Amino acid sequence: MTTDDASLDVDLTAGQNAPRERREQIRKLVVDEGFVRIEELAETYNVSIMTIHRDLDALQSEGWLRKVRGGATARPSAQYHGDVRHRTEAMADIKQLLARTALDLVEPGQSVMVDESTTGLALAELLPGKSPLTVISNFLAIVKLLAGEPGIDLIALGGAYYPAYDAFLGMRTNEAIRSLRADILFMSTTAVTDGHCYHQSQETVAVKRALMEASTRRILLIDHTKFSKSGLYQLAPLTAFDLVIVDADTDPAILASMRTAGVPFQVAGRPSAAEDGGVASRGS
Known part of the structure; x- marks a missing residue:
């Protein structure tokens, strides 16, 4: 290979990596700033506005x-659930309350799945x-939290890692789940519409x-905002759960x-x- 050929090869490799590196920088910027403008991104990275549009689409x-319109945000909406950091910060106090209520359903010695x-x-x-408990999860944040915790036998569900969810998903994850049987599952959902749970991700x-x-x-844990959001893919009806735990700000009409x-x-x-009639028995 000649010197010119080597230089050309380096340039081509750099060109191939540039979009990936730029998108990673944009991703971090949006998470840190909360909102970025397309024009400013184009100027910062010295690319066209159409290139930034493609980056944001990806x-x-x-x-x-x-x-x-005009940029990109990390803040959740009715259709977009938000990245892990913003999801953790959103409704934090209510999530803690839901978690404490759910904890009363856990008995030492059980096997517990958490999505x-x-x-x-929070749970x-x-x-x-x-403890002692066996905890099973595909959420890397939970795996890191409970790894090495005394009294916790941890089963991490592997598969394809999805950074946006900080979780393992896909066929291999499903196969790992099917080989197990747990006493109790705690999970949440992106949206609840007409009595059904929905998500944006297949x-x-x-x-x-x-x-x-x-x-x-x-057990399904959902705060009142879930009833005002929407999702693309239907997961399951609320009647598929043995208990749905909601917060006190849930619309009384929804409870009815x-x-x-x-x-x-x-x-x-x-x-x-x-004691308070807050739970309706299945089929009543």
């Missing part, structure tokens, strides 16, 4: 950001207090369905419709079913 398809939701992460932080739906099939008892539909539910922070 990052949006991977679940990293939400493309809006990749940040509400599930995972409390689980060592109910991969997420497939894994959550596998988790539901592999659990004896299924759940009761009419026979959805067993509990309002976090309130007495359990028999």
Whole structure:
């Protein structure tokens, strides 16, 4: 290879890597800043506005950001769930309340599945207090949190890693789940519409369905904002869960419709079913 050929090869390699590196920098910038403008990105990286549009389209398809008029944002919307950092920060106090209510359902010695939701992460932080437990999860944040924790036998569900969700998803994850059977599952969902749970990701739906099939008892944890959001892919009806835990800001009309539909539910922070009528027995 001549010197000129070597230089050309380096230039081509750099050209191939440039879009990937630029998108990674844009992704980090959006997460840190919360919002970035297309014109400023084009000027910063010395590329055309159309190139930035393509970058943002690619990052949006991977679940990293939400493309809006004039730029991109990391803030969730009715259709976009937000990246892990923003999901963790959103409704943090309510997620803690939901988690504390859910913890009362856990008994030492049980096998507990927890999905990749940040509400599930809030619960995972409390689980060592109910040890000994076997905890099963595809959420890397939970795996890191509980790894080496005394009294916790941890089973990490592998598969294809999706950075936008900080979780393992896909066919291999589903296969790993099907080889197991847990006493109880705690999970959340992106949106609830007309009594059904929805998500924006087909991969997420497939894994959550596998988790539901592999659990004896299924508990859904959702804050009131889930009822105002929308999703593309249907996961399951609320009636597929043994208990739905909601927060006190949930619209009374929604609670009434759940009761009419026979959805067993509990309002976090309130007495359990028999005491305040917050839970409707399945089929009542």
